[in-house]
Amino acid sequence: xxxxxxxxxxxxxxxxxxxxxxxxxxxxxxxxxxxxxxxxxxxxxxxxxxxxxxxxxxxxxxxxxxxxxxxxxxxxxxxxxxxxxxxxxxxxxxxxxxxxxxxxxxxxxxxxxxxxxxxxxxxxxxxxxxxxxxxxxxxxxxxxxxxxxxxxxxxxxxxxxxxxxxxxxxxxxxxxxxxxxxxxxxxxxxxxxxxxxxxxxxxxxxxxxxxxxxxxxxxxxxxxxxxxxxxxxxxxxxxxxxxxxxxxxxxxxxxxxxxxxxxxxxxxxxxxxxxxxxxxxxxxxxxxxxxxxxxxxxxxxxxxxxxxxxxxxxxxxxxxxxxxxxxxxxxxxxxxxxxxxxxxxxxxxxxxxxxxxxxxxxxxxxxxxxxxxxxxxxxxxxxxxxxxxxxxxxxxxxxxxxxxxxxxxxxxxxxxxxxxxxxxxxxxxxxxxxxxxxxxxxxxxxxxxxxxxxxxxxxxxxxxxxxxxxxxxx
Numbered sequence: 001x002x003x004x005x006x007x008x009x010x011x012x013x014x015x016x017x018x019x020x021x022x023x024x025x026x027x028x029x030x031x032x033x034x035x036x037x038x039x040x041x042x043x044x045x046x047x048x049x050x051x052x053x054x055x056x057x058x059x060x061x062x063x064x065x066x067x068x069x070x071x072x073x074x075x076x077x078x079x080x081x082x083x084x085x086x087x088x089x090x091x092x093x094x095x096x097x098x099x100x101x102x103x104x105x106x107x108x109x110x111x112x113x114x115x116x117x118x119x120x121x122x123x124x125x126x127x128x129x130x131x132x133x134x135x136x137x138x139x140x141x142x143x144x145x146x147x148x149x150x151x152x153x154x155x156x157x158x159x160x161x162x163x164x165x166x167x168x169x170x171x172x173x174x175x176x177x178x179x180x181x182x183x184x185x186x187x188x189x190x191x192x193x194x195x196x197x198x199x200x201x202x203x204x205x206x207x208x209x210x211x212x213x214x215x216x217x218x219x220x221x222x223x224x225x226x227x228x229x230x231x232x233x234x235x236x237x238x239x240x241x242x243x244x245x246x247x248x249x250x251x252x253x254x255x256x257x258x259x260x261x262x263x264x265x266x267x268x269x270x271x272x273x274x275x276x277x278x279x280x281x282x283x284x285x286x287x288x289x290x291x292x293x294x295x296x297x298x299x300x301x302x303x304x305x306x307x308x309x310x311x312x313x314x315x316x317x318x319x320x321x322x323x324x325x326x327x328x329x330x331x332x333x334x335x336x337x338x339x340x341x342x343x344x345x346x347x348x349x350x351x352x353x354x355x356x357x358x359x360x361x362x363x364x365x366x367x368x369x370x371x372x373x374x375x376x377x378x379x380x381x382x383x384x385x386x387x388x389x390x391x392x393x394x395x396x397x398x399x400x401x402x403x404x405x406x407x408x409x410x411x412x413x414x415x416x417x418x419x420x421x422x423x424x425x426x427x428x429x430x431x432x433x434x435x436x437x438x439x440x441x442x443x444x445x446x447x448x449x450x451x452x453x454x455x456x457x458x459x460x461x462x463x464x465x466x467x468x469x470x471x472x473x474x
Contacts, residue, residue: 057105070120139450383474
């Protein structure tokens with residue numbers, strides 16, 4: 001009897017030890033070594049996005065909550081679906097805050113694509129869609145929106161709805177969105193309540209700037225928007241600090257790194273921090289996206305021939321691109337407006353926009369050189385798109401004085417920030433204001449169809465507050 005009991009106790013002990021071994025052993029996942037740090041539990045908590053889409057390529061962005069091995073699958077969005085192409089695995093690392101951007105190539109022009117981002121060990125992933133542009137010589141209707149200024153002056157993410165204006169933006173079904181900066185307010189706090197918790201600090205380190213971007217991406221409406229609408233993103237001052245000038249701002253390097261980690265931006269291999277770029281959308285639209293921060297002189301310097309907002313390389317790139325462009329419409333994206341004398345602060349003195357105010361600062365000398373090139377080279381159908389000042393305005397400019405507009409400027413925003421009061425444009429380039437209104441959140445919607453350009457300003461409720469059509473000059 002004692003031998004039987006001893007045998008029974010030994011068996012129970014062995015079972016307990018076996019159970020402990022199974023419980024404590026690392027989980028084995030097919031295709032990975034038993035001690036691999038990658039698993040399917042590091043989810044895509046911040047959604048997916050596409051950016052810098054061309055006729056033949058696109059960038060896909062994602063972030064995992066920890067180290068993971070991730071693939072992207074894509075195919076034309078048709079029924080029945082074609083067998084998708086699959087990228088090589090991409091491994092997310094802590095040194096980029098577990099973000100990654102994968103380039104899709106050899107795409108078909110003017111084609112709608114679906115894509116799926118997923119961990120190799122997870123059965124489900126996140127899906128999105130985008131449409132490639134037509135070839136440069138093919139005319140196609142182009143419908144896109146632009147705005148900026150998200151989560152400023154304590155008007156941050158709502159706990160339940162996030163930023164609901166993005167659902168209105170999604171409803172107009174744009175081909176793409178141009179985001180003109182202040183996508184975070186790194187230098188501002190988001191107190192909770194009334195806002196969602198997580199943004200109640202001023203960013204001064206790389207980890208804090210990353211946290212500001214994550215705070216924005218946790219908004220469900222923004223995630224839905226980015227999964228369905230490709231973006232062309234650029235920064236303005238609040239990605240770093242109010243009214244900053246790049247070479248003079250010690251926080252620029254960490255703010256720029258966080259920006260490039262959280263937005264799908266195509267940078268040249270030989271210049272990985274260059275943010276200015278041009279995009280062709282068929283025969284009728286060429287978009288020149290300016291970086292108005294990284295190369296600028298100090299705002300406090302008096303305006304003159306040596307003062308620059310763009311730097312000589314970017315200015316030459318812009319002027320050469322405008323002169324060579326065969327597109328019907330040449331659109332210049334500038335985060336700061338042309339003729340709003342946007343003053344500085346005691347901490348950062350000097351005018352922050354192109355205009356020259358009474359104190360003699362600003363960047364009007366450089367702008368005048370750009371305008372003179374437009375006039376001398378007879379570059380027609382130039383439209384400047386701006387944000388930053390938190391009101392909507394449309395201006396026609398006639399610097400030549402012949403009664404025919406030489407270019408236009410359209411301003412919109414904010415998406416969610418303090419709502420500004422419009423001011424008249426600076427008279428230096430003979431402006432005529434076609435529309436000016438503040439006091440509401442908004443975005444601009446532009447539809448280009450050959451020689452026709454239609455502008456709409458739409459508020460957060462989806463109401464069209466202004467609409468006007470323009471015809472290209474021949």
